[in-house]
Amino acid sequence: QQPVQSPQAVILREGEDAVINCSSSKALYSVHWYRQKHGEAPVFLMILLKGGEQKGHEKISASFNEKKQQSSLYLTASQLSYSGTYFCGTGGSGNTGKLIFGQGTTLQVKP
Amino acid sequence: DTAVSQTPKYLVTQMGNDKSIKCEQNLGHDTMYWYKQDSKKFLKIMFSYNNKELIINETVPNRFSPKSPDKAHLNLHINSLELGDSAVYFCASSQTGAGEQYFGPGTRLTVT
Numbered sequence A: 001q002q003p004v005q006s007p008q009a010v011i012l013r014e015g016e017d018a019v020i021n022c023s024s025s026k027a028l029y030s031v032h033w034y035r036q037k038h039g040e041a042p043v044f045l046m047i048l049l050k051g052g053e054q055k056g057h058e059k060i061s062a063s064f065n066e067k068k069q070q071s072s073l074y075l076t077a078s079q080l081s082y083s084g085t086y087f088c089g090t091g092g093s094g095n096t097g098k099l100i101f102g103q104g105t106t107l108q109v110k111p
Numbered sequence B: 001d002t003a004v005s006q007t008p009k010y011l012v013t014q015m016g017n018d019k020s021i022k023c024e025q026n027l028g029h030d031t032m033y034w035y036k037q038d039s040k041k042f043l044k045i046m047f048s049y050n051n052k053e054l055i056i057n058e059t060v061p062n063r064f065s066p067k068s069p070d071k072a073h074l075n076l077h078i079n080s081l082e083l084g085d086s087a088v089y090f091c092a093s094s095q096t097g098a099g100e101q102y103f104g105p106g107t108r109l110t111v112t
Helices: none
Strands: A004-006 A009-013 A018-023 A030-036 A042-048 A054-057 A060-065 A070-075 A084-091 A099-101 A105-110 B004-007 B010-013 B019-025 B031-037 B043-050 B053-057 B064-070 B073-078 B087-094 B107-111
Touching (some): A004 A084, A018 A084, A018 A105, A030 A060, A030 A070, A042 A060, A099 B043, B010 B019, B019 B107, B031 B073, B043 B064, B043 B073
Parallel strands (some): A009 A105, B010 B107
Antiparallel strands (some): A004 A018, A018 A070, A030 A042, A030 A084, A054 A060, A060 A070, A084 A099, A084 A105, B019 B073, B031 B043, B031 B087, B043 B053, B064 B073, B087 B107
16 A cells, blocks of 8 residues: 655745655555655655654654654755655565655745 | 666657666665656556565566566566556665665656
8 A cells, every 4th residue: 555645745945844744554664765856866865664763864854653654754944955756665564675655745945 | 986877768669669778786785676657756666686586576567577687787678568658767776675775867768
């Protein structure tokens, strides 16, 4: 089952914050976050492997709530370079690397 | 040095033709993947190989056949191309099945 991301799109001004949510109807064992700019490949942001885990990457951080079967990506003090489409990918219990990606959230940061 | 490379970057061909896309990674990773991204940006895994062994084979038409001659290379051959095959195909690799995945630049396939 494909995880559901919300919102589908968000427009921000530079310096504003945003939260992107990723919810699954199935148990989550890992959550990956990627950003894809137009015409480019998805780029890895972070991976969360344990329930309750939180990670940070400069001004981008994420949390993973395995009980609620969801993950959230937090973008703080957004920069123009944050613009793109954000995907969450959920991993299963095996170690196959199979990720099921959400439909993506398009983020546009304006000056 | 490019970590994950794909050739060609663009591929325009007619229905019914056979084409191949090549992928190479120089990261020393054990696992490689093929993804298809459609016009709505939906990113779906097609195949995965771990050290030349097929481990993920999603519901993909038999016209698609991956081949991994060694763990640094994963090619995708497509027979009898159809209009619906038009998409961007991404190759990716990861150190392990659970690790972060590094994507190649993509191959935009257009079937006319």
